[in-house]
Amino acid sequence: MEIPYAVKPHPLTGVANGKLGIWLFLASEVMLFGALFSSYVLLRVGADVWPHGRDIGLSVPLATLNTMVLIASSVTMVMSWASLKMNQFGKFRLYLGTTILLSFVFLVVKAIEYSEKFEHHHFPSTSTFFAIYFTLTGLHGLHVIGGIIVNSYLLLPGSKLWKTDPDRFANRVEYAGLYWHFVDLVWIFLFPVLYLL
Amino acid sequence: METAEDIRKHVRIYIGVFVALAALTIITVGLSYLELPGFWHIGFALIVATIKGALVACYFMHLISEKTIIYSVLGLTVLFFIFLMFLPTATSHF
Numbered sequence: 318m319e320i321p322y323a324v325k326p327h328p329l330t331g332v333a334n335g336k337l338g339i340w341l342f343l344a345s346e347v348m349l350f351g352a353l354f355s356s357y358v359l360l361r362v363g364a365d366v367w368p369h370g371r372d373i374g375l376s377v378p379l380a381t382l383n384t385m386v387l388i389a390s391s392v393t394m395v396m397s398w399a400s401l402k403m404n405q406f407g408k409f410r411l412y413l414g415t416t417i418l419l420s421f422v423f424l425v426v427k428a429i430e431y432s433e434k435f436e437h438h439h440f441p442s443t444s445t446f447f448a449i450y451f452t453l454t455g456l457h458g459l460h461v462i463g464g465i466i467v468n469s470y471l472l473l474p475g476s477k478l479w480k481t482d483p484d485r486f487a488n489r490v491e492y493a494g495l496y497w498h499f500v501d502l503v504w505i506f507l508f509p510v511l512y513l514l
Numbered sequence: 515m516e517t518a519e520d521i522r523k524h525v526r527i528y529i530g531v532f533v534a535l536a537a538l539t540i541i542t543v544g545l546s547y548l549e550l551p552g553f554w555h556i557g558f559a560l561i562v563a564t565i566k567g568a569l570v571a572c573y574f575m576h577l578i579s580e581k582t583i584i585y586s587v588l589g590l591t592v593l594f595f596i597f598l599m600f601l602p603t604a605t606s607h608f
Contacts, residue, residue: 331581340584344591351598359602377543384539392532395574399528402521498574505566508539509559513546 339492370512390419391501401487
């Protein structure tokens with residue numbers, strides 16, 4: 318049985334079901350991170366003294382590097398979708414592969430940062446700042462891992478769909494891209510909030 | 515339905531957005547090293563982050579040309595998000 322409105326827009330919504338689905342999912346993600354950002358504001362407003370991230374050992378250069386890496390991965394992600402739309406499957410693989418590679422670079426840099434913190438005995442239990450720092454960056458890191466899994470599926474076994482139903486495959490890549498750009502968007506706010514302010 | 519030529523135009527925009535995002539990241543870091551009053555310090559950083567977020571949402575996520583149903587979903591989400599953000603300051607007097 319064929320799944321209805323996987324490619325064609327649904328007459329009621331004007332968009333394919335998958336697109337509405339991913340946006341509803343992203344709406345729930347906004348509320349998840351929103352609740353944590355709200356907690357951050359509550360903790361910061363309620364604290365007598367709130368440290369600057371860089372004053373207590375957070376590395377601004379490494380976080381800046383990671384910001385650039387995620388921004389670059391967002392560009393390669395959207396370029397992978399654009400390549401499919403231009404019927405260039407080879408370029409799609411190149412761009413999506415680069416996106417996955419950059420995602421791993423982000424995680425490696427994050428792991429270096431975490432190990433530095435642990436070496437200096439900075440744990441979530443150390444202070445309120447480090448509790449919210451590890452919670453926010455840890456949850457974001459899990460989302461990066463989720464993106465790697467989905468993108469790897471689309472690059473390897475999932476790409477067989479390109480031969481039988483290219484429009485549907487391009488839509489899948491677009492939805493994975495929307496998720497990935499959201500992960501980038503969250504980091505765009507995490508970076509100044511945790512490291513610079 | 516977008517043609518291959520339309521997509522090529524998009525690609526040029528994506529490259530432009532990438533350059534803008536990289537430049538704004540450097541500006542954010544630079545501003546953080548300036549000796550500014552606390553309010554301006556936070557204000558500038560959040561304004562730059564909001565511009566960067568808007569660029570990603572509008573161009574990479576194609577929100578600049580989306581359907582009404584998607585805007586409706588996001589409008590409701592933004593409303594609840596704003597409520598969440600103001601909840602801590604509104605209740606901090608209790």
